[in-house]
Amino acid sequence: MAETKREIERKYEATGDTELPDLTGVPGAGSVTHEGVTDLDALYYDTPDLRLAADSLTLRRRTGGADEGWHLKFPVAVGIRDEIRAPLSETLPASLAGLLRSRVRHADVVPVVRLRSSRDVRHLRAADGTLLAEISHDTVHATRLPGGETATWTEIEVELADGLDDTGDRILDAVEEQLAQAGIHPSDAPSKLARALHETGPGPAGHRPPHDDAPKDGTAGAAVLAYVRTQVDAVVTLDPAVRRDLPDAVHKMRVACRRLRSAFKTYRKVLDRTVTDPVADELTWLAGELGTARDEEVLSERLAARLDDLPDTLLLGPARARLTSRTARRAEDARRTVLAALDSDRHLALLDTLDALLAAPPLREAATHEAPRVLARAVRKDFDRLATRVEHALGLPPGHDRDLALHEARKAAKRARYAADAAKPTLGKPAKRFSRRVKAVQSLLGDHQDSVVARAALKETAGQAHAAGETAFTWGLLYGREEAAAAAGERELPEVWARAAAPKLRAALGH
Incomplete structure (x- = not known):
């Protein structure tokens, strides 16, 4: 059965040598705990003409990590997405397929990108142990499918913990200020998939072709x-x-x-x-x-x-x-x-x-x-x-x-x-x-x-x-x-x- 999670996160540019600053200075924070390194392997699916990407939707099948399975993400606002999850299976679950129907129509949904990530995770916690945010230092290897064009990059991802929507901006802003002081700045890419598509080949063009005789601006x-x-x-x-x-x-x-x-x-x-x-x-x-x-x-x-x-x-x-x-x-x-x-x-x-x-x-x-x-x-x-x-x-x-x-x-x-x-x-x-x-x-x-x-x-x-x-x-x-x-x-x-x-x-x- 599919479940929905509100994902509120920000992404930052990094290199393999980038070191996270001490985030215990964030107001309300008490500690930063190291949660270890996890290897993630995800296939991202779309139509051959990238209709989902054109509308900023993300569909993936990921193994590794605590939330492995199928994930479908809908944009809500800048940095905010609703992630709908379904258990790991070989084929796309019907619960997710229906949500794609108005975009996909009769087109096939096929793998378009493979992302393999090494994720080094830290948890930012309040003094009482409450989780405030998860900070991930990701090394990402992207492969375009089919074709095999590749790209590699490193990024930092800060995701707000569940249930903190009311204070989320304050926490994320404070973390961002600490990162900026360490020379770590926001990424221009809205998502890993968007960056992978940009760096490995042509991006989405949309599925509604322009017409040659479009009326001139200013006309009825x-x-x-x-x-x-x-x-x-x-x-x-x-x-x-x-x-x-x-x-x-x-x-x-x-x-x-x-x-x-x-x-x-x-x-x-x-x-x-x-x-x-x-x-x-x-x-x-x-x-x-x-x-x-x-x-x-x-x-x-x-x-x-x-x-x-x-x-x-x-x-x-x-x-x-x-x-x-x-x-x-x-x-x-x-x-x-x-x-x-x-x-x-x-x-x-x-x-x-x-x-x-x-x-x-x-x-x-x-x-x-x-x-x-x-x-x-x-x-x-x-x-x-x-x-x-x-x-x-x-x-x-x-x-x-x-x-x-x-x-x-x-x-x-x-x-x-x-x-x-x-x-x-x-x-x-x-x-x-x-x-x-x-x-x-x-x-x-x-x-x-x-x-x-x-x-x-x-x-x-x-x-x-x-x-x-x-x-x-x-x-x-x-x-x-x-x-x-x-x-x-x-x-x-x-x-x-x-x-x-x-x-x-x-x-x-x-x-």
Whole structure:
């Protein structure tokens, strides 16, 4: 079974003659213990075109040392990576293979570098013996595979001990200061693999080939494609995060799908819809599969918060137990749905299609025009669409039809906001202000729709409780509170909408 470890480390240049200074002067340190020398032998795997390295991912199979086995590392920030470990085996464990799928696709994963290291380890400990950091003096021999080009170097690696994230920077900074005084300076290489690739042959070029007729900087085509590329990268990057069940990963991936789909619709004067519409349909499918999990997460959090707001005297029957059971059951079903979608050939085909679209974008004539005019016009058009829907909804009496109309207005608000977000690099502050005002409308309408969904779930849960012989009083009470919350949102909407629809805000977009 795979386990995850947060790796926080810094690397430094060294030679075979480099001697470590006395690190007991580091604040909080009490001793430095010598742990001996270990020989490590690691095969690093990648696709032949080095797709993993291009995205700063590292996959290796290492023997020797206390943590021998398979290691997959994802970048988190500079000097910080999540290392996912699996037991030593001859073939790549399925638990790691799935996390590579969005990058690797149908390509083979093969050995690209062999690193043999002699690791001289010291432990920096506090006065009470608590481990603060591990300092390794490594002599590394790299061999490029296939081909046999070699490189040799020596480096010092300082890795923070587990559980010290809050004080980690202070400890690492203090160690670095001691090393600097001894003439030992940070390495330019972010990892051993990156250095080995650089010194033994061509490095990664990425797997998305550039197109020959790329639009010129400053044009609408360049601006829209930059935004599309950002969202495509997010979908690819978030795939393993969703598989790892990281916080908010499903939501972020779903939003990236929606932003792409909205961009194709908003900027249809720039990108040919005969090409992008089928892609948008597939994005709708993926967002829908992700939506099951996200919607259940939002609903469960909302219902739990509503229960928490009730005084104990109004919490009758096994309401919390019923909600916990409902949440666990539906969350499990939703996660199975998400993983099945990510493991499907349909998902891989969508990723390949998005890459192909970026490699040969279906640009229309407007793509050659100056970006400010084209993008501002598209944003204003989406805003006009939103205005029509909001005004229609406000003209309806409270009830089912207004709920539906407000939901349609919410979707239009998202599209208008996404359009403005895409235009921010081009239009600057006016687009940022516009996006912020529209987001306020979207948030209000979103809360209203969440209330509509919550009421349906409460009605269903009340029926189930009644059928089981439980009192449905609490569920009915929550239903009434959701009705009141929705009504309050509807009363607030005209004022929030008036701020977003201010003529000077729309005029600020210009062009």
